[in-house]
Every structure is written in C-alpha cells, then in structure tokens.
Amino acid sequence: MSSLRERGILCFNHCSPVNVLCFEIPDDCPVCGVSLDSSPCLSPPFRIPSPFANAKAIPYSVVIKPTVGTFLQDFKGNSNLHVGITNSKGAVYNYDEGGLHKDKDKYSWQQSISIPLLDKYDDELMELWDECLESYSSSELWTPARYDETTHNCYDLAIGFLNSISYGEFKGRSEAQLSRKSFCTEYIIPHTKKAARYIELYRKIESLKFVKKEESYC
Ligand SMILES: [Zn+2]
Known part of the structure; x- marks a missing residue:
C-alpha cells in the first residue's frame, strides 16, 4: 500500500547551475560529492508542486x-x-x-x-x-x-x-x-x-534516485 502513496519531489541547488531533483535530500551532493553538512546548498531546498490532489x-x-x-x-x-x-x-x-x-x-x-x-x-x-x-x-x-x-x-x-x-x-x-x-x-x-511532465520526472527519480537538470523545473 505504501508504494501507492505519492512522495514529494524536492529540488536543491548545491553547485550552480545544476538543480538536483530527488525524494530525499542526500548526505553528499550528487554533483560534486561534497558533504551538504560541511558546505550548505546555495538556496534552501523546496518542494516541486504536485499536479495531484485529493x-x-x-x-x-x-x-x-x-x-x-x-x-x-x-x-x-x-x-x-x-x-x-x-x-x-x-x-x-x-x-x-x-x-x-x-x-x-x-x-x-x-x-x-x-x-x-x-x-x-x-x-x-x-x-x-x-x-x-x-x-x-x-x-x-x-x-x-x-x-x-x-x-x-x-x-x-x-x-x-x-x-x-x-x-x-x-x-x-x-x-x-x-x-x-x-x-x-x-x-x-x-x-x-x-x-x-511531472509523472515522467517522478518515475525517473524512482529509478535513478536523482535527476540533475540545468534548467529549473517550474
Ligand atoms: Zn555540489
């Protein structure tokens, strides 16, 4: 049943210009490999608005x-x-x-x-x-x-x-x-x-864990 639950897509930018889209913020930046604790993101992570609602x-x-x-x-x-x-x-x-x-x-x-x-x-x-x-x-x-x-x-x-x-x-x-x-x-x-467009991104994150995009999603 839990797999049917929709997960929120998060976006963060650690090393500009690459945005990282994922379900969970990782410990290390998937672009440069540096720990996000020691070197914070350029802007706070935010949630991509979902097109779905109850x-x-x-x-x-x-x-x-x-x-x-x-x-x-x-x-x-x-x-x-x-x-x-x-x-x-x-x-x-x-x-x-x-x-x-x-x-x-x-x-x-x-x-x-x-x-x-x-x-x-x-x-x-x-x-x-x-x-x-x-x-x-x-x-x-x-x-x-x-x-x-x-x-x-x-x-x-x-x-x-x-x-x-x-x-x-x-x-x-x-x-x-x-x-x-x-x-x-x-x-x-x-x-x-x-x-x-959102579904395609969601499924990519499900299979790859991270999606890196130079342009912003929204
Ligand atoms: Zn980075």
Whole structure:
C-alpha cells in the first residue's frame, strides 16, 4: 500500500547551475560529492508542486483520474481518463457503466487532477451549485442502460451539467455551449500535459534516485 502513496519531489541547488531533483535530500551532493553538512546548498531546498490532489478537498471542480489505476503508477499517454464534477463538499459526481455515482469517501479520487471551475467571486453560482448538480445528475439520462463507452459517458455528464447551468456564458466564453472538443482542449489537455511532465520526472527519480537538470523545473 505504501508504494501507492505519492512522495514529494524536492529540488536543491548545491553547485550552480545544476538543480538536483530527488525524494530525499542526500548526505553528499550528487554533483560534486561534497558533504551538504560541511558546505550548505546555495538556496534552501523546496518542494516541486504536485499536479495531484485529493478531489475530496477541492469543491466546485472538474476532477480527472485514469479509468484504471493511478496517474503516478499506471498512466500512459494513451490511457483512458475518467472525469467527474465535485460539489461543495468534494463529493465526486461521475458516470460509468454502473450508472451515476456520488463518491464521498476519501480514497476513490485520492490522486486526481482538479480543475477549479469557480472562484470566490462566483458566489451566485456557488449557492446554486449543489442543487443543480443533484438535479441534473438525477435525470434518466444517467442510467447504466444508457451508458455508451464512446457516445454517452463520464464526459457527457460533466459537459452536460456545465451547459445546463450556462457555465460558458457565465464565464464569458465566445461560444456559450461547451462541446466535447472544447471541453478537452480548454480544460483537460492543458492539465494532463503538465501532469505528464511531472509523472515522467517522478518515475525517473524512482529509478535513478536523482535527476540533475540545468534548467529549473517550474
Ligand atoms: Zn555540489
């Protein structure tokens, strides 16, 4: 179970210009071999922000995870993704072949990408959010029998909900209705691209212990 836990990536710079990325700060600098106790780093080590969070802690968002497994362990560029929408308490409304689910436990969406849909000025929509999400997802559209892997799936629930509350119009998009294509281009792909970069680095550190980079990661 412990291997499924996400480890934080640390970055330090002992002998400029090389940054070292690792899970644990070593005793000796892997670039020059000098003990870090006797010769401190040029700047304090810092943690690279992870693109993943527990959806339970992120209300009013689109959340994404691989359909099978986790991002850090199992994700490949062509993996299928599962998406959901969180309510004000972080419950994830999502749709699959088993019908509609409201995942409230803290494990199901533990390592997911969250894309916040509202900011603190959107209080009007925030107030209506839970009620609208509940009513939209209770419709007959989201039964197991209606599910279709390509034409009626988790994306349709998320996009359909956003269109039902006129989210595009509310956010001043030129095209008020979101299509599957615009939803993916505007919301999903920029985040999965960023996450893919982090996953690649994470796996490199897992196998090599240290990654040395001349340019900064962030
Ligand atoms: Zn060094």
